[in-house]
Amino acid sequence: MPAHGHRVAGPRRAWLSVCAMLLAMTAVPDAAATVYRWVDGEGVIHLSSERPPVGVTAERIEIPGMRRRASPPPAGYRVAAAGSSATSAPQVPGRAELLNRLQTRECVIALEALERKTSGAEPTSASEIRRLKQTADLNCSQDPARRRQEEQMAIRLRQANGPACTEARNRLADMLGPGSNVPRDQLRIQQSFVDQHCTPPVR
16 A cells, blocks of 8 residues: 555645646746837837847836736746746736837827928927937837827827917816806816817827
């Protein structure tokens, strides 16, 4: 008859394996929860889920709720390595979504500034135009449909930052101020205009 220790070896090993698998699913490596943002020597904005080149100072942007730490597995058991299917599946969609959102923001801001400066509305320089074009090329989508959406967002951003919307927001603030006797229907119309036309799509 097997020794007492051998009778429980099978169930114990199975239980420890389950614990290791659960730890692998909940542990999130730092790199997998981070997006990097940096500005190069030309002033071009870069965003990447990969670490920047050596010597480049970058801002680390963490995925909200993804920097969780798990307790180490039992001795003799190893959690799946970073990048394996066990650890990458939960956080990669979150990182991709964050990276896409940040790239969209930089794309829209660059497109809006590019349109404003090339239209002659503001003084500019060849180096500034080149920087904005490079930032847009790096961060705007290559998908035609998505690129059209980004261009529409840039138009909305320019409108929201324009003098008409500045005046509309100031008027709304006055209407909401103490002592104001503006009828509710007029206030509602003004608020609706600001919400529809003067809210920046990115900040």
